[in-house]
Structure formats: C-alpha cells, structure tokens
Amino acid sequence: MENLITRPEKDFFVALRNSFVNVCNGDLPAAIILSILENWTIYKIKNIQQNKIHNEVLKKQGKKPVDVGDVWIYKSNSEFRTDSLGFLSKNSVISGIKTLLDLGFIEKRNNPKIGWDRTLQWKVVPEKINKCICHLPKQEDGGSYLGKAIPKNTSKKLLKDKSFNNNVSEKPKETTTAAKVDSVDVDSVDVDSVDVDSVDVDTDKTYSVDPVLGAVDSEIFNQILDNWNSCIKSNDIKGIPSPRSLTSKLKFDLTKPRVTQTISESIVNYTEQDGNSVEDINKAIGNYFRVLSNPDKYFYTFKFQNISVFIHSEKGVCKFKNDSYINTLRKKETDNADQYKKLRLSYDPVFFKYNSSNILDTNAQTYCGVGIGICKGRDISRILNEINSYVEFGVPGELAISYFFMLEETIVAGLYQKIDLDVLRDMIETHSANRTFHLKPTEIL
C-alpha cells in the first residue's frame, strides 16, 4: 500500500492485529505482547538462517562454525514496555503474559546457561495460535471483530441456501481459510489436511452445517447436540430445552445474561482449552443425564439451563466427565444408624445373650453382651480372615464352636465400631447359617 506519510528509516512500530485480539479473548496487552514476540521471533528466525549461511562459508574456509542460536526471546518487563511504545504498563505486561501462558500461546524458561539470570525467556508456539486464528469467525467487511462473534446474516443466509452442503463437499479447497493456510506453510494446522470428500457423512441425517466450522466439524458437533437432545427425550426430562441447530444462540454464562453464544462456539471454546476433547463432552452428557434420570440413586437434581451453560459451567462438563465425581453424587444407603439398628435386630446370638432394652450395660461394661474392651479392641479384619480360612478348608456349613464364639464377638465389635455394612451383613449371614448347629436342644425345640 502506498504511504501518504513519509516513513523515517528504521521506524519502529507495533502492529496490533484484530485476529490477535480475538484469539487472546479480547485481552489487548496479550495481543500486543504476542505481536512483539512475533516480530522478535521473525527476527530470530532470520538470524538463524543468516548464521547457517555464514557457517557454510566458515566450513568451506575450514574455520570453526558459530552458534546458530535459537528462537527463545530474552525480554524483561521493562523491555516489553519499551517495545510497546509505552502502551503497556508494568501490570498489563504481567497480566498479558499470564493470559498468553494460560492460553498456551507462549512458553517460558530461565536462562539455560546462566543460572543466576532471572530474566525469563519466551518462545511463541505458532501451531497453537494458528489453529486458534483459523477457528476465528470469517469476516466479510474487514472491520473489527469486537462484539460480533459470528455475523448473524452470514450464517442464516448460508444455512437457508440448500446448495450450501453440496458446495462444501464439492469444492473444499475454495474455502478461504484452507487456501490461506496453504500460503502460510503451517504444518500443524489441520484445516487444510481434512479431505471433506473422504469423510462418511450420514446422508439420512440433515445436519445443519455451521459455515464457520465447515462440514466435518459440524458433523462431530451435531453428534454432541443429538446426544444431548436424545438424552432429554429418552429420559423424559422436563425443563431443559432441546436446541435444533448448532447455530442456536444461547446464554452460556449466567453471570452475563445478555451475552449469547452459538453451541458450536461453546464447543470450540471448550475444546480449545488444554486437555479437553469432544469425547469429554459426550461422556459428560451421558453421565449428567444418568444422574438426573435416577433421583433414587443420586441426590443431584440441578438442571442446566441449556447445553451451552452445561459446557461453559465449571460444574458442568468439567465435573461430569469424571466418573469419580458421579460416585460422590451417589446417595448413601438411607440412614446408616438405621441400618446398624436393623442388622442388630436381625442378629440373634447363641452365646452372648443380652437385654434388648439395655444394649449398653454400664454396670457390666458390656455391649450386646460382649465386653466393651473386646468391642473396642477387636481386630475385625484379622478375625474375619481366620474365620474365612476355616470356612474354606473346614466342614461346609458347620463352624467350630470356638470360631462361632469368636464370630459372635466380632459381629458385636463390628456393630460397636460401625464397620462397613456389607462386611457386617456377611458376618451375620454366616452366623445365621451356622447358628442352628450351636443351639442347645431345648432352644431348637
């Protein structure tokens, strides 16, 4: 472009690209720092290339080659401020760098050679940034992205156009994003490598194709939406809406009720974070509806307003993708105290008879007829092992009197110590199975 105003030689400048602001989630200092780091990285790359050429010359001359260098940028906070021409303050540099590190756009390290050097070094991760930039909504007018995530009319127009689906599959290389990625030579960007023709698209289903995502991603995202809707339908859950399309704009953050986001945007935002995948969302949806449809088993009854809130919320996909979290939601078997009481009542001792109106006899220092000392100090697991080994090798169905005696003591100790209910039930079952062998003849009659 022709310049109206003359440029002095070596005029330093900061270029703030709109796409940088968007990939940094509107964080201006982060975008400026990214721009600065990009320029320095380019400078470094050129230096490396120059050094390599220089080394070849030195090699021919039989001289020792010089260090080619690397792309790590040594830059302090004040240098960032100087490079931003005073636009950034000390704190904004810190916050901007934090944002970039959180987003995974840059890496940091200390000086590898000089241990005492506290100035950090930075490296741009172009693969990740390029991937995010490619996922940005395409702009038609070249204006600002701020405040307009996906142009309304664009998507609707394209969706109404019935030939759009065919166009996508027939002319995949015409999509502007793919064509532009070619020219940048970014190996890691997978937009270009996706062959739309080779993907088996279920022709029976009429998926809505998000014009920004393209057909392939739209299909995967539509499966998530289908999963959500089918779970609502099959479990007959009321109060949660079933959106029809990926382009449905929904509230995603309950703290910002006026801000909306399409479902596809929510999914993209989620998957862009480290360690998150589309499978996680599907798994979380399955788990969530399993919990919601079983109010008898789980105490969790909260209904998310919509799928976007579920994806965005910290208590949504993030929690429900973990099976361990589901276990924490499981209802505990009614009231444990009642359970122990029931077991105690079902237990009918042969040797340790007790007065049911005075279970804890303070005078005799007994609990259910067994001494308190035994109840407190009995190593239940050891006794159980002994009894079990006897049951295994002894006469089936008949427990020796000494072991039976021990079993009764252990059951009472278990009741006293409130051990695991299942273990206690097993013991009482064994007891009742062997009880008749140890009853006195008069008692049997």
Next chain:
Amino acid sequence: MYNLLFNSSNDYCVFVRESFTKVCNGDLSASILLSILENLTTTFTPDPNEIIDGDERIWIKQTCKEFISNSNGMLTANKTKSGLKTLVELGFILKRTHPYQKWNRTIQYHLLVNEVNKHLLAIEENE
C-alpha cells in the same frame, strides 16, 4: 514481510509507529488516530453528495465509536477525544461537519499530510 502466524487478508491491523508518537509529542492516542486517518485517507472513496466545487481535499467521516472500533480497542472515548484535540492543536488535521446536511453531526476530518511530513522530516534531521 514474512509472517510467522496465520495472516488473513480480512485481518485488520493498527500500527503504532514510533515516528508518529514522536511527532505527536508522545501522545499515543494521537499517533494511533494519525495511523487510522492515514489508512482511511489512502483507501478513501469520495461521496458525490459531499463534494464542494473547487475543494478536492479528502474528508474522512468518522464517529468516535468508529475510531474505537478501528483502533482494535486500543482507544477509549476519552482517549479518542483527547487524541483528536492534540492532532487539531498540532495542525495535523482539519475538522468540519457535513457541508450540506446541517443535521448530520458526524464530524469529518482532513489529514494535512504535508504538515505531518514536515514535522517528521524535522525530527529526523534533529536526530
């Protein structure tokens, strides 16, 4: 320029030039506005309704919101106002309202390129 990161042709870019900042006496907002106005002047397409006979100057119609949007969020409303004030005081831009539509309150700006260039040359010579 070789680009490390993906560069879309639709991508809008704002430049903050060191020379512009110097020429605007260190006023960062004014330098950003100067950069925006230069860009808009270069890509200007005249509106036939606004042409005054004998006046061939390029007048850029731009609201405060548009300046903020064009600055990619680097400017705020107050910064824009103060930056424009600096540019007017330095004599780098002229202001006017619509020549025919009196009800049209959007201010138009004309960039005095020669004036800016003069100052830039003076700074360069001093250095």
